[in-house]
Amino acid sequence: MTYSQSFMLAHTMAVMKLKSEASKLHLSYLWWVIEPLLFVAVFYVVFEVLLGRGGENFIVFLMCGKIPFLWLSKTVNSGANALVQGKPLMAQRDFPKYVFPLAQIQENLYKQWAVFAILLLFLMLFGFMPTLYWLWLPVLIIVNYLLLVLLTLLAALCVAYIPDMRMVVQMGTMFLMFSSGIFWDIRNITSIEMQELLLALNPLAFLIDAYRQVLMYGNTPDLEHLSWILIISLTCLLLFIGLYQKLSYKIARRLLS
């Protein structure tokens, strides 16, 4: 099976899943929009009404962090089980195993468009009008996507070999939530070294800050840092695909015995 065929297969699986999921709910595809709106409503109640925190822009600030994070954590957590769930299909014939996590990744990606649309809508509602800097958004989304592809491929492989890793993956995404500057501004860390260390070690923290710089503050993201993340992610991606190919029979044996 060629790479384009495998990708097409994952894409088709994702579209079918979305279709069947939507057909089970009364409000169907509307949930793609309702779900993120409900998230915003929850944030609003907790942070504006209950805590009275952060002033008028806090909601938007929060959304810029929470939305990319939710995309990543949902994909990684659902994708972690992808290989295990693919067992029945795996028993039938040999084909690239990364198709299973990739199908989960694509499923989440296709839902994400509506969510980003909502984000932009809220930005404008709160007076952040589109600027030329918004053109960096697709670049950030691509890097964000690459990052979650890597984490999902890694998580799925780990869970296939050691089921206990599922717990570690959950804890890991939780840790990411607190360490990526979603509820707080990473630039408020007083120690500059600490700030730089966190940004260097946690690409998601960098990305979330970059989303805010681009969408809210009209700044160009740190391009050097961004290209480093891009280069490292692409290299790791190639490595992972090679690893999946190499382990193909071993994964099947592991899961089917």
Next chain:
Amino acid sequence: MNQPIAIQARDICVTYQLGSVFRQQLVHHALNSISFEVKAGENFGVLGRNGCGKSTLLRLLAGVVKPDSGTLIVNNINSRHLMTLGLGFDNELTGRDNALLSMMMQGLKKKDAQSRLDEIETFSELDKFFRQPVRTYSAGMRARLGFAVAIQAKTELLLLDETLSVGDQAFKQKAEKVMLERLKGQQTVVFVSHNAEQVNKLCDHCIWIEQGEIKAAGDTKSVSKLYREFMNKLNS
């Protein structure tokens, strides 16, 4: 018949190790030193009771897993298809979607797969259920869908897992007829069953596997006779 050899298995062993990393609970020799040859275009039978290692052997031949030791050589075969009914379907997806995915997984392009859907719909006789989730199907309906999907695959090596007992009487006859046509054709077929009669009807040569080891091999008549005697002894 002096046909070239399509499949050559030599001393194949497959061992499963069950349990956690810290405590191994069970070591199971699913296949132990199995050797056989299948000629191109031949209908080859594998007889054995449940749990004798048949499924493992089918997975090996389908190229899903590799043996732990021994060699398995498959000559001049570009496409193989493992036909086990009712498995490999996603319950939440419709029969149509499952059929499409199944064909794409065999390596068909999406367009080619789509063009075969009508044929599958007609053959499966699922009517309006073809566009309903598979979870709403009865066992017979699942089997019919599985058969319809499998039979359209044009493959050089067909691996059959007791698939002739499908659905109700009318569908069974239709399935058997199509199957016999296939078996007479040029393709190589490995037919796995616990039923000596079926193997006798369809295959020229066969092996009998018991607890992962070959008990007998040769022409189907004599092997199936030994198998039947063994089974009768078990039951008495």
